[in-house]
Amino acid sequence: MIPAAGKSTDVSRERGGEEEGFAPAERDWRRSALAASGDAQVSLWASAETAREERFGKRIFVRGVIEVANFCRQNCSYCGMRRENGALRRFRLAREIIRRVIGESLPPSVTDLNFQAGEDPVALKELVLPVIEEIAKEKRLGISVCLGTVDHRLYDELRQAGARGYIIKLETGDPEQYRLLQCPGTLERRLEAIRYLVRTGWCVSSGLIHGLPNQTLDQLVGTLDLLRSLSLSGCSVSPFIPGEGTPLSSEKTADLEQTLNVVAVLRLSSPRWVIPAVSALNLCDSSGYVRALRAGANLATINLTPSEWRGDYQLYRRNRCIMTEERILQAIEQAGCQPSLESWIAASSSFPPSASLVPASRSSP
């Protein structure tokens, strides 16, 4: 049975910001919700939308993203930016270009800025760090980064520079699937990085991919359990899109309806999470983005990467779905919502601090 909004399992489990283990009944609920169709599915999405409104109202956080570099030392099987994709033209933006985007092209609705790159410590040190140092002094923006698994020292330097949010996705919490897909490093190291970031005061957002080739319901439920154990501020779900120039290019695209079930389950399981609607949903169907906002998502992202480089930031394919401010504001309106005036990082920071209390059985994946 789908829990009524406001009676979420998450709230009942929180004890002073810490989360406990997961009861079998909850796992059963999530299994049926993930597989919901017909009336049950409509009711699932509606419950999730209500749960979001009870915690956040009708406000959708709006962040801008600048994709600063597409070099990557990792080799994820599902990503077009993997190091073995020799067909991709690699770039690092010049600092002046990043400054110009922030200084001259920042849409008024943006309250947060996210710097994103492949796992590229050069871009981190030479581009992102100095730019954050500058803008953190000048602008009242929530600053987040998505830069991969790097040395703790670099996380500390980024935080010292003024970044407060770190986006670091698991994609899958199943150790064997993680290894087979060549996800970044090892699952153990990724989890260790997330726990370090949480411990040192970052607002951490993670995520998973739904519809990966041969993904089982057990793997999906296990991944959701693991994500919930990590004291995150937010979490996203991306539909699997077979990426050009990847070993999975001929696999099947994820089912949109079932991906929306995952969005709703994330919201109902963890009502306080900031849950982004991801642009890849529109690659499944042009209605995907709006429908994610109606199924419990509450963050939208405007792409600020200069058009000359967007095609080369090829997570899936060159022909991307670019979410401009106009498209984002339209989607928010179509979902019956309004842009938030508050940064997602400021909103997340106002929740009680939560220490990571990972069940012992999960500490060594």
Ligand code: SF4
């Ligand atoms: S998903 Fe991220 S870490 Fe993996 S290859 Fe792509 S850019 Fe690199």
